[in-house]
Amino acid sequence: MTGSWIANHDEKGAEILTRAKLVTLNKAAIAACDAADGVSDGLIADPRQCRFDPGTLLCKGAEEGGCLTAVQVAAARKIYAGPRNLRSGEAVFPGWDPGSEAPGGDPKLGWTAYIVGQPEPVRLELWKYWAFGDPGFDWHGFDFDRDLAFADEKMPNMNAVDPDLRRFRDRGGKLLMYFGWADNVSSARLGVDYYESVARRLGGDRKTQDFFRLFLAPGMGHCQGGPGPDSFDAVSALDQWVEQGLAPAQLVATHRTNGLVDRTRPLCPYPQRAAWNGSGSVDEAANFACVTGGWPRPASDAAWLARVQEIAATQRRASVGRLNAN
Numbered sequence: 001m002t003g004s005w006i007a008n009h010d011e012k013g014a015e016i017l018t019r020a021k022l023v024t025l026n027k028a029a030i031a032a033c034d035a036a037d038g039v040s041d042g043l044i045a046d047p048r049q050c051r052f053d054p055g056t057l058l059c060k061g062a063e064e065g066g067c068l069t070a071v072q073v074a075a076a077r078k079i080y081a082g083p084r085n086l087r088s089g090e091a092v093f094p095g096w097d098p099g100s101e102a103p104g105g106d107p108k109l110g111w112t113a114y115i116v117g118q119p120e121p122v123r124l125e126l127w128k129y130w131a132f133g134d135p136g137f138d139w140h141g142f143d144f145d146r147d148l149a150f151a152d153e154k155m156p157n158m159n160a161v162d163p164d165l166r167r168f169r170d171r172g173g174k175l176l177m178y179f180g181w182a183d184n185v186s187s188a189r190l191g192v193d194y195y196e197s198v199a200r201r202l203g204g205d206r207k208t209q210d211f212f213r214l215f216l217a218p219g220m221g222h223c224q225g226g227p228g229p230d231s232f233d234a235v236s237a238l239d240q241w242v243e244q245g246l247a248p249a250q251l252v253a254t255h256r257t258n259g260l261v262d263r264t265r266p267l268c269p270y271p272q273r274a275a276w277n278g279s280g281s282v283d284e285a286a287n288f289a290c291v292t293g294g295w296p297r298p299a300s301d302a303a304w305l306a307r308v309q310e311i312a313a314t315q316r317r318a319s320v321g322r323l324n325a326n
């Protein structure tokens, strides 16, 4: 968020992308990628497959609502890409995904809260008080290399990235995780990358899904909201799993407008996806099935994963250190 705010302000602190331009971006991203997932439903089923370039919106003449200036295009590209280490060029955190700019074309949702109408980067308190212990900390001098490394070392427990869940698994723990693909706070790719790191650590999907399943909701915002089905009973699913050993094969999610259900859709345990059977309403879950394949397994960001593995190793060392000290 801090990085996205910086990307959306010029050197004088003036805003670059406005609320209206976030809606323009959202409409263009949906137009570019909605049908490519096989179902024209206003949702991007998997934004990782979306190759939307905001450069296609570049104004041909004078700026108007339906186009972006070159400066706005550059800001949007930076926000989608996420912050990078200026020295090494490595991604340090996933950017926001196509479809999350203003979900459903609503400027109140999406990126607005974090990058429009804010006098300074949001969540600065984390850096001022937790990381640096300095209320006078000036974010202008923030170094995405040195200062991130400092924070990782000082607050390893802020990063819940350890893929070694064997002790949790062995004592019967079940983990049901979900993300919305239109999350305007933390990209669903964080969940995907974490799942992938656990699967690698524990020997593949089957062994992982015995106790850990990830569900991704197309068009859902941060935990809820957005144009995608966002209401589902994860607690009962988890309860059945723990108490009766019935692992959730899918979660049926519901979307309501003004209190009325207008769309249902199964959410599938990643890496499965919900595939439309080719007939019947795309707004009814019964016309979808969870299938494997059809899309390439994503190559998770190697630099990002290497970094979280390093943080996890630091956490384990710190934990062992505490145990020894006791």
Ligand SMILES: [Ca+2]
Residues within 6 Å of the ligand: 033, 034, 035, 036, 037, 038, 039, 040, 041, 042, 043, 044, 045
């Ligand atoms: Ca779609």
